[in-house]
Amino acid sequence: MNTIDAMNSEVLRLERDGEYPAAAKLALDTAIAAWKKYDKPLAAEMLHLVIRLVRIVDAIPNEIDRQQFLANALLLQAKIYLFCCTFNDALNSAAEAHTHFEKLHEWQKCVETLTISADVCQVQGKYGISDEYAHKALRLAQSNGDTYGESLALTVIGKTYHALGENDEAMESFKHCLDISESLDDDCGIATALCNLGMIHRDLGEYFLGLEFHTRSLEIIETSHDPKLMGAVLTGIGDIYESLGVFDKAQSHYTRSVSIFESLGDINSLVQALQGFATMLANHNSYNEALASLKRCLELRETIGNQYNIAQTYALFGECYKKQGNLLLAQTELERALAIAQNLQSTRLQCAIHKSLFLLHESTGEMELAFLHHLKYSEYKESIFNEDADKRIRIMQVQLDVKRTMRDAENERMRSEQLNSLNLSKSQFFSNLSHEFRTPLTLILGPVTHIIENTAEPETRSFALMIQRNGSRMLELINQLLELAKSESGAMALIASKYNLTDTVRRISMLFQSRADDKCILYIIHIPDEPLDAYFDKKKIESVMVNILSNAFKFTPNDGSITVQLTCSEQTDDYVNGCAKIIITDTGPGIPETALPFVFNRFYQLNSSNAHPYEGTGIGLALAKDLIELHHGQIDAASEVGKGTKFTIILPLGRSHLRENEIIEFPKDDPPAEKTSNEFFIATNDPSAPSGRKNPPGRYSTTDKRPIVLIVDDNTDVRAYIKDIIGKDYNVWEAENGTEGARIAQDFIPDIIISDVIMPNKDGFTLCRELKLDVRTSHIPVILLTAKTESASKLSGLEMGADDYLVKPFDSQELCARIKNLLEQRRRLRESFRINNLVKPDGASPVSFTFIDDKFLQSIYRVIETNIGNDKFDVDSLCRECAVSRSQMHRKIHALTNYSAGELIRFVRLERAMTMLKQGTDNVAEVGYAVGFSNPSYFTKCFHDRFGVLPSKVR
Numbered sequence: 003m004n005t006i007d008a009m010n011s012e013v014l015r016l017e018r019d020g021e022y023p024a025a026a027k028l029a030l031d032t033a034i035a036a037w038k039k040y041d042k043p044l045a046a047e048m049l050h051l052v053i054r055l056v057r058i059v060d061a062i063p064n065e066i067d068r069q070q071f072l073a074n075a076l077l078l079q080a081k082i083y084l085f086c087c088t089f090n091d092a093l094n095s096a097a098e099a100h101t102h103f104e105k106l107h108e109w110q111k112c113v114e115t116l117t118i119s120a121d122v123c124q125v126q127g128k129y130g131i132s133d134e135y136a137h138k139a140l141r142l143a144q145s146n147g148d149t150y151g152e153s154l155a156l157t158v159i160g161k162t163y164h165a166l167g168e169n170d171e172a173m174e175s176f177k178h179c180l181d182i183s184e185s186l187d188d189d190c191g192i193a194t195a196l197c198n199l200g201m202i203h204r205d206l207g208e209y210f211l212g213l214e215f216h217t218r219s220l221e222i223i224e225t226s227h228d229p230k231l232m233g234a235v236l237t238g239i240g241d242i243y244e245s246l247g248v249f250d251k252a253q254s255h256y257t258r259s260v261s262i263f264e265s266l267g268d269i270n271s272l273v274q275a276l277q278g279f280a281t282m283l284a285n286h287n288s289y290n291e292a293l294a295s296l297k298r299c300l301e302l303r304e305t306i307g308n309q310y311n312i313a314q315t316y317a318l319f320g321e322c323y324k325k326q327g328n329l330l331l332a333q334t335e336l337e338r339a340l341a342i343a344q345n346l347q348s349t350r351l352q353c354a355i356h357k358s359l360f361l362l363h364e365s366t367g368e369m370e371l372a373f374l375h376h377l378k379y380s381e382y383k384e385s386i387f388n389e390d391a392d393k394r395i396r397i398m399q400v401q402l403d404v405k406r407t408m409r410d411a412e413n414e415r416m417r418s419e420q421l422n423s424l425n426l427s428k429s430q431f432f433s434n435l436s437h438e439f440r441t442p443l444t445l446i447l448g449p450v451t452h453i454i455e456n457t458a459e460p461e462t463r464s465f466a467l468m469i470q471r472n473g474s475r476m477l478e479l480i481n482q483l484l485e486l487a488k489s490e491s492g493a494m495a496l497i498a499s500k501y502n503l504t505d506t507v508r509r510i511s512m513l514f515q516s517r518a519d520d521k522c523i524l525y526i527i528h529i530p531d532e533p534l535d536a537y538f539d540k541k542k543i544e545s546v547m548v549n550i551l552s553n554a555f556k557f558t559p560n561d562g563s564i565t566v567q568l569t570c571s572e573q574t575d576d577y578v579n580g581c582a583k584i585i586i587t588d589t590g591p592g593i594p595e596t597a598l599p600f601v602f603n604r605f606y607q608l609n610s611s612n613a614h615p616y617e618g619t620g621i622g623l624a625l626a627k628d629l630i631e632l633h634h635g636q637i638d639a640a641s642e643v644g645k646g647t648k649f650t651i652i653l654p655l656g657r658s659h660l661r662e663n664e665i666i667e668f669p670k671d672d673p674p675a676e677k678t679s680n681e682f683f684i685a686t687n688d689p690s691a692p693s694g695r696k697n698p699p700g701r702y703s704t705t706d707k708r709p710i711v712l713i714v715d716d717n718t719d720v721r722a723y724i725k726d727i728i729g730k731d732y733n734v735w736e737a738e739n740g741t742e743g744a745r746i747a748q749d750f751i752p753d754i755i756i757s758d759v760i761m762p763n764k765d766g767f768t769l770c771r772e773l774k775l776d777v778r779t780s781h782i783p784v785i786l787l788t789a790k791t792e793s794a795s796k797l798s799g800l801e802m803g804a805d806d807y808l809v810k811p812f813d814s815q816e817l818c819a820r821i822k823n824l825l826e827q828r829r830r831l832r833e834s835f836r837i838n839n840l841v842k843p844d845g846a847s848p849v850s851f852t853f854i855d856d857k858f859l860q861s862i863y864r865v866i867e868t869n870i871g872n873d874k875f876d877v878d879s880l881c882r883e884c885a886v887s888r889s890q891m892h893r894k895i896h897a898l899t900n901y902s903a904g905e906l907i908r909f910v911r912l913e914r915a916m917t918m919l920k921q922g923t924d925n926v927a928e929v930g931y932a933v934g935f936s937n938p939s940y941f942t943k944c945f946h947d948r949f950g951v952l953p954s955k956v957r
Contacts, residue, residue, distance in 0.1 A: 117151070229266060503653070557591060571583060591643065766786050
């Protein structure tokens with residue numbers, strides 16, 4: 003069984019098993035594979051299956067997937083109908099596919115459907131309609147930067163020019179196609195353009211140049227194995243050899259092309275080959291064979307229905323009968339051709355046929371008829387000349403229009419690039435602005451929370467709560483600015499999961515109950531008890547609800563009312579699975595009718611008045627609209643001045659409106675709800691916030707034995723705030739930039755470093771990387787503090803070797819916990835090293851050190867090993883050998899092993915002594931001398947302390 007047969011069998015199995023999406027995808031893939039092999043029956047069968055599956059209700063639940071399956075199937079179906087000359091069906095399929103691709107905004111596919119429609123009309127001889135389709139495709143391709151689609155459209159335009167005898171214009175189109183295909187490195191496109199250019203040069207009588215183009219095309223096709231294109235090139239070469247009178251080569255190429263097109267069932271291409279073959283036979287006096295070939299050609303052309311080509315075939319019959327000497331039949335066929343040409347009102351075709359009839363009657367001596375046809379021939383010839391002159395003027399106008407269109411498209415492209423660049427700059431600006439805002443916010447929210455937790459004095463507590471409330475509001479505005487920037491730049495992603503919308507709406511609504519009580523507002527929450535499952539991004543929907551409810555409570559006066567209602571609607575044309583409606587109504591001052599259309603615009607604010615004492619930023623509602631539209635939903639506002647405002651949020655139910663990359667499935671047990679950033683803002687209005695204790699700052703002392711924490715930050719207040727938090731438990735050192743921080747760390751080896759990311763001279767990432775690559779400081783844990791919230795920024799810090807990462811504004815208790823945890827990890831590592839005697843003869847250790855630290859210990863071990871028999875070798879000697887100061891050596895070794903440098907030297911000596919004794923060295927004194935002990939008694943004591951056994955007892 004070949005691959006396509008196997009795919010076909012698998013498609014049928016999937017359909018039987020009810021796996022419709024998988025069956026539709028495989029059926030479409032099978033149809034495409036079959037079409038490439040010109041297996042039209044199988045391709046058509048698979049396409050019918052795809053179309054049938056996607057039209058079964060709920061067979062493919064995702065609406066976007068269903069549209070894409072159907073559109074691609076219809077596109078391929080149009081190609082097959084065109085190939086089989088079923089033109090009406092081809093046009094219908096192409097038009098329906100175009101409609102679906104437009105909805106999906108797949109503009110390249112739209113160009114392809116338009117060029118297929120143009121091809122269909124061109125084959126039928128409807129050149130005006132074909133030209134309209136082709137130029138529409140060309141404009142669409144150029145406006146979207148689709149150079150491949152531009153080449154497709156220009157190919158059809160060139161063929162239309164050629165069919166109408168406008169070879170100069172056709173050549174320009176084909177040359178442009180060749181340039182585009184070469185820039186895209188598209189072998190098939192290059193071969194097609196070369197074939198078409200060869201055809202034009204043949205018609206212009208430039209046979210050898212035409213042959214050169216066809217030969218180049220043939221060389222490319224022989225490697226790409228495209229039989230249809232191969233047949234077209236062979237027909238073109240046959241036409242050239244026929245014109246040159248090289249009968250044998252012409253016949254050989256025609257025979258091969260006819261054979262290829264018959265095997266493919268390509269009717270349209272076959273008639274072209276048969277016509278050329280018949281002309282060649284007639285020119286070489288093989289009239290019966292020529293007439294038989296023309297008869298078959300006529301039958302096929304009548305199937306296609308192109309009247310222009312049918313008239314040409316009748317004219318060829320007339321020429322063949324004339325050469326055969328059957329003048330009566332020749333006249334009959336030429337008059338048939340003339341009648342069709344007159345019906346088509348084709349000046350060029352009538353001119354050519356009148357010329358043939360003039361020559362025919364002249365040869366029979368019918369001079370009166372000959373004269374009449376000569377008059378018509380001359381009249382049409384002059385008309386053609388005038389038409390050509392007018393046409394040249396029109397062509398110049400068209401060329402100017404095309405150039406203008408291309409210029410406009412280029413200007414639009416440049417504007418688009420500038421807009422994208424502006425959006426990128428805007429996003430970067432907001433990101434940088436976020437950092438500048440978050441740093442002072444750390445110094446506002448952190449200390450004020452500390453005051454609230456430790457102060458009972460009412461006035462101080464009241465002021466502190468005010469500071470906290472406004473600081474939290476500022477933080478929320480910063481977050482909204484960042485989200486708005488992401489939305490404008492197209493960087494905002496939807497991460498939807500299946501949640502109970504009822505619970506989410508109820509939880510967010512209840513957060514405002516205390517505020518309603520404070521303002522004596524009648525707060526009504528109408529939410530059904532039944533769960534309502536929906537796919538949505540929980541954080542984004544919570545943000546929308548908090549924003550609208552905050553506005554409602556801000557603008558609703560005391561003793562007013564606010565209502566939150568959740569309802570579910572049945573299936574509609576817009577929402578195939580139904581929709582949920584969240585309706586928030588207030589009795590505030592209302593919004594003027596003239597302002598209502600603009601409330602969702604970015605940065606739009608109502609004019610200040612007594613009726614609207616609160617001014618906003620114009621960010622919240624704009625962001626809410628973006629977030630709801632990201633969910634493929636709607637948000638609307640209705641208002642009446644003096645009565646209040648109603649906001650309606652509509653969210654589609656089900657998942658068919660979402661793309662697969664917008665959905666993240668959770669297990670059956672819903673993950674625990676996370677506290678939203680907005681909840682913190684709301685909670686700060688509650689005076690009963692939990693309290694804690696203030697830790698007074700410690701005082702720095704050079705003799706302080708507490709762990710040293712180095713704080714590196716260019717903001718003096720941030721350093722002072724952190725010192726205030728941790729000063730009681732740690733000996734705090736400070737550095738105002740990365741350069742100073744690196745120097746202090748390398749000179750004094752602190753126990754842990756806390757560093758800001760964005761600093762002058764040397765940023766936190768660079769500092770972290772430098773410290774982690776320096777053998778003196780590679781073991782020091784580093785915590786990075788930053789205002790940048792992007793995951794990429796966090797990953798960058800962790801990739802630089804940072805041990806932890808905190809976003810400003812941070813929680814003071816969390817910072818203390820992370821410092822404590824990192825120091826505890828280092829302590830356990832040292833303790834593990836010491837307890838398990840993990841100094842090994844090969845310098846390796848199973849304890850998980852970093853690569854730099856492991857290399858450092860190995861180098862220390864090698865230096866000690868090299869000098870192990872030298873009883874004068876001490877810590878100072880080790881420091882000189884390693885080019886490290888004594889204090890650095892001590893702090894580094896102690897940080898890694900919990901040993902002092904002297905202890906480490908002694909223990910390495912003792913490990914070597916143990917190895918020597920186990921290997922059979924009996925003289926204890928000699929062993930002691932060999933490992934650097936000048937006093938045997940001291941050696942024995944140290945050995946016993948280390949291993950719990952006398953050296954003389956080791957065997």
